[in-house]
Amino acid sequence: xxxxxxxxxxxxxxxxxxxxxxVGAAEKPKLAIHVAKAITCAGDPIENATILVAxxxxxxxxxxxxxxxxxxxxxxxxxxxxxxxxxxDAHSHIGGAxxxxxxxxxxxxxxxxxxxVIRPHNEQLKIAVAGGVTTITFIPxxxxxxxxxxxxxxxxxxxxxxxxxxxxxxxxxxxxxNPERRGGEVGSGRMGMNHIIREQLREGMGYxxxxxxxxxxxxxxxxxxxLRLEYFKPLFRRQIPVLVHTQGYQVIMSxxxxxxxxxxxxxxxxxxxxxSNLLSEEILKRGIPVMAGPRGFRYDPADGQVKGQxxxxxxxxxxxxxxxxxxxxxxxEELAFQATMAVRLGWNDEDAxxxxxxxxxxxxxxxxxxxxxxxxxxxxxxxTTGSILDPRHYVVEVFxxxxxxxxxxxxxxxx
Amino acid sequence: MLSHGKTKMRPWCFxxxxxxxxxxxxxEDLFIKASRVYTLDGPPLAPGVVHVRDxxxxxxxxxxxxxxxxxxxxLGSGVLLPGFIDAASSAGLDGGRTESTVEVSPRIRxxxxxxxxxxxxxxxxxxxxxxxxxxxxxxxxxxxxxxxxKTSGDRKNRVLREDHGLAITTSSDPTEGNSxxxxxxxxxxxxxxxxxxxxxxxxxxxxxxxxxxxxxxAVLREVLSGARPVFCTSRLDTDLLAALRLREEFPMRLVxxxxxxxxRVRQQIAAAKVPVLLAPLSTSAGIxxxxxxxxxxxxxxxxxAGIPFCLTGGxxxxxxxxxxxxxxxxxxALEAITVQPARVLQLEQRxxxxxxxxxxxxxxxxxxxxxxxxxxxxxxxxxxxxAEEP
Numbered sequence: 001x002x003x004x005x006x007x008x009x010x011x012x013x014x015x016x017x018x019x020x021x022x023v024g025a026a027e028k029p030k031l032a033i034h035v036a037k038a039i040t041c042a043g044d045p046i047e048n049a050t051i052l053v054a055x056x057x058x059x060x061x062x063x064x065x066x067x068x069x070x071x072x073x074x075x076x077x078x079x080x081x082x083x084x085x086x087x088x089d090a091h092s093h094i095g096g097a098x099x100x101x102x103x104x105x106x107x108x109x110x111x112x113x114x115x116x117v118i119r120p121h122n123e124q125l126k127i128a129v130a131g132g133v134t135t136i137t138f139i140p141x142x143x144x145x146x147x148x149x150x151x152x153x154x155x156x157x158x159x160x161x162x163x164x165x166x167x168x169x170x171x172x173x174x175x176x177x178n179p180e181r182r183g184g185e186v187g188s189g190r191m192g193m194n195h196i197i198r199e200q201l202r203e204g205m206g207y208x209x210x211x212x213x214x215x216x217x218x219x220x221x222x223x224x225x226x227l228r229l230e231y232f233k234p235l236f237r238r239q240i241p242v243l244v245h246t247q248g249y250q251v252i253m254s255x256x257x258x259x260x261x262x263x264x265x266x267x268x269x270x271x272x273x274x275x276s277n278l279l280s281e282e283i284l285k286r287g288i289p290v291m292a293g294p295r296g297f298r299y300d301p302a303d304g305q306v307k308g309q310x311x312x313x314x315x316x317x318x319x320x321x322x323x324x325x326x327x328x329x330x331x332x333e334e335l336a337f338q339a340t341m342a343v344r345l346g347w348n349d350e351d352a353x354x355x356x357x358x359x360x361x362x363x364x365x366x367x368x369x370x371x372x373x374x375x376x377x378x379x380x381x382x383x384t385t386g387s388i389l390d391p392r393h394y395v396v397e398v399f400x401x402x403x404x405x406x407x408x409x410x411x412x413x414x415x
Numbered sequence: 416m417l418s419h420g421k422t423k424m425r426p427w428c429f430x431x432x433x434x435x436x437x438x439x440x441x442x443e444d445l446f447i448k449a450s451r452v453y454t455l456d457g458p459p460l461a462p463g464v465v466h467v468r469d470x471x472x473x474x475x476x477x478x479x480x481x482x483x484x485x486x487x488x489x490l491g492s493g494v495l496l497p498g499f500i501d502a503a504s505s506a507g508l509d510g511g512r513t514e515s516t517v518e519v520s521p522r523i524r525x526x527x528x529x530x531x532x533x534x535x536x537x538x539x540x541x542x543x544x545x546x547x548x549x550x551x552x553x554x555x556x557x558x559x560x561x562x563x564x565k566t567s568g569d570r571k572n573r574v575l576r577e578d579h580g581l582a583i584t585t586s587s588d589p590t591e592g593n594s595x596x597x598x599x600x601x602x603x604x605x606x607x608x609x610x611x612x613x614x615x616x617x618x619x620x621x622x623x624x625x626x627x628x629x630x631x632x633a634v635l636r637e638v639l640s641g642a643r644p645v646f647c648t649s650r651l652d653t654d655l656l657a658a659l660r661l662r663e664e665f666p667m668r669l670v671x672x673x674x675x676x677x678x679r680v681r682q683q684i685a686a687a688k689v690p691v692l693l694a695p696l697s698t699s700a701g702i703x704x705x706x707x708x709x710x711x712x713x714x715x716x717x718x719x720a721g722i723p724f725c726l727t728g729g730x731x732x733x734x735x736x737x738x739x740x741x742x743x744x745x746x747x748a749l750e751a752i753t754v755q756p757a758r759v760l761q762l763e764q765r766x767x768x769x770x771x772x773x774x775x776x777x778x779x780x781x782x783x784x785x786x787x788x789x790x791x792x793x794x795x796x797x798x799x800x801x802a803e804e805p
Contacts, residue, residue, distance in 0.1 A: 096653065098587065098706070100609035104595035111619065112611040116585070116657035140611070148611060159683070160656060184599025227622040
């Protein structure tokens with residue numbers, strides 16, 4: 001659970017799941033991990049580092065020798081290898097296993113949730129772990145304008161309550177492209193789609209306002225519970241973000257105008273392709289993070305160059321910047337490769353590592369738990385043979401919540 | 416006491432039985448002796464005698480005094496068991512198992528479509544099944560009301576409950592045929608087209624029923640008040656958890672049906688104390704319906720987890736034997752086709768055990784139930800033999 005409890009005031013017993021304390025603390029070992037270099041994503045990398053892990057959390061990170069290894073800690077010496085925070089994908093569809101992500105009868109579906117179709121550590125997630133991905137945003141697809149509510153989850157083994165970081169994690173909205181169709185209802189083109197997105201959000205906003213007024217004593221009568229609109233509460237209270245499938249200059253203009261300016265939502269720009277980086281100034285003004293890709297480059301007919309999308313944002317000053325796979329569009333385990341391509345096309349190494357870790361964590365509002373190697377955070381640690389941005393290097397061990405969940409020595413190399 | 420003297424009366428009894436007394440006579444006392452009587456109420460009696468009169472069990476003991484004029488049947492090396500109970504069946508349903516044009520049809524009744532003389536019910540009776548719980552199918556999310564009846568007997572008295580439980584599902588079955596790609600005016604252009612929609616329809620309907628009542632929602636309100644049990648077909652681990660989550664949000668007397676992947680979420684099911692009506696056991700491990708990953712020792716695993724469960728879907732004795740082969744204790748296997756389903760169906764006072772006062776529903780086997788060559792000699796329902804090997 002994040003510190004901000006989106007369930008505040010929601011009388012659903014479902015909250016029991018979300019507040020469940022992680023089980024199996026007893027099986028979480030006390031570890032001292034030595035590496036040649038630790039990229040913490042919180043300050044400069046530490047050469048010859050030691051990371052202490054206890055109760056699933058990071059207990060200390062520092063220079064080897066300066067960090068005292070207490071009695072009873074299992075020492076894992078990774079020699080010349082590197083450590084980095086577990087990687088985070090803000091846009092993934094493989095948290096379930098049966099493809100139940102697009103329910104497309106209606107164009108807006110705030111009644112739908114992925115919670116009931118999550119399959120922890122399924123076959124695709126097992127390989128994701130081998131690629132160093134430890135947290136994903138499992139979201140409904142973009143078959144409709146409002147696909148439903150996604151979940152933030154770890155990729156490792158365990159029961160649902162063990163792997164779930166937050167539900168509802170995000171709302172999924174898609175503003176262009178995939179939801180365009182001729183189903184007979186309003187929403188066949190972008191004007192119509194933006195109209196019904198706005199109408200649906202207004203309905204949700206009104207519902208939340210009624211409840212906020214009631215809870216603040218500004219309204220005497222208790223509003224009726226409407227399960228279809230219930231999850232709008234954390235959204236309009238800005239406790240969770242909306243993840244927007246939005247791409248291209250015009251589409252992102254509507255994202256900024258409708259979702260941010262009109263609705264005052266916490267917005268994450270997902271995809272952000274084509275020429276949308278030309279809007280960086282507007283994006284920066286509003287402090288909106290961009291989780292770009294997966295197709296991170298485009299051929300620019302104006303000058304005949306292939307240009308990097310991420311570098312386009314970075315060159316224009318956007319720092320809240322990451323990449324995603326939209327898995328299974330790109331295999332989940334290839335998340336780091338998305339950053340590699342972005343670097344090849346002009347992004348810098350340091351920001352690229354941040355874009356795989358702390359930036360998506362901040363965008364998803366879970367940076368208090370994951371995204372960097374800092375004291376008190378979840379011990380989600382990826383051990384690599386070297387910089388993960390160099391495709392010749394690979395992952396040799398992965399810890400999630402302080403437990404080794406992938407180790408090439410035991411599991412053989414999966415990716 | 417079955418005295419030596421009275422034992423000598425046996426040939427005389429048989430003569431009367433065979434020549435004078437018609438098999439359907441009920442007003443008379445019948446004594447059945449078997450090498451073993453599995454009462455399901457303590458260890459088997461070996462030998463044992465069961466006294467039947469007027470369709471009920473009067474007494475069961477190792478020995479019983481047999482008054483003159485009583486009918487007597489000696490099974491020799493044969494054994495006697497309580498009639499088996501199939502707690503999840505579609506037997507007897509004629510003309511479709513669901514009303515698939517709508518997704519929510521809580522007032523549609525299985526009992527309206529049961530053909531009491533259906534060959535599937537006769538077949539169950541021949542297999543030793545005496546009580547059957549007939550559930551509407553899973554093509555819609557909330558499909559309707561189940562009924563309970565004996566597999567044979569006169570039509571008036573066979574029905575134990577016309578409307579028992581409400582059948583729902585968290586599986587993907589209702590999505591079949593629905594598509595947003597249909598013509599916009601097609602009735603099948605509707606939710607659910609996947610599991611998210613299935614769960615939503617359930618939450619939505621039960622949510623609305625908490626506040627408003629319509630004839631359909633009145634049935635859901637009976638569920639929410641605890642007056643009517645719910646039988647939810649769920650096979651994948653995710654779907655089983657979705658059902659438990661629904662029960663958390665809307666407290667109800669939930670029974671899970673199917674349960675192919677229940678082994679994966681056994682701790683959660685055990686903690687919720689929800690019984691499982693297992694779908695017919697697969698004779699080969701691997702892939703089940705909805706791509707479930709099946710295991711051979713599912714009953715044994717659930718037993719060890721402390722989950723009450725029943726074997727269902729016909730061939731109950733064969734299923735019990737199969738379950739024992741892979742690790743289920745024999746006692747538990749017999750309970751899973753007798754006492755457990757009686758309990759789940761709230762019929763414990765009538766069926767499931769060979770006990771004084773209960774319905775005289777009995778199965779005679781030619782020998783040890785765990786011997787694959789033992790066969791059903793006859794099946795008795797309410798004191799009358801309704802199926803007998805020719």
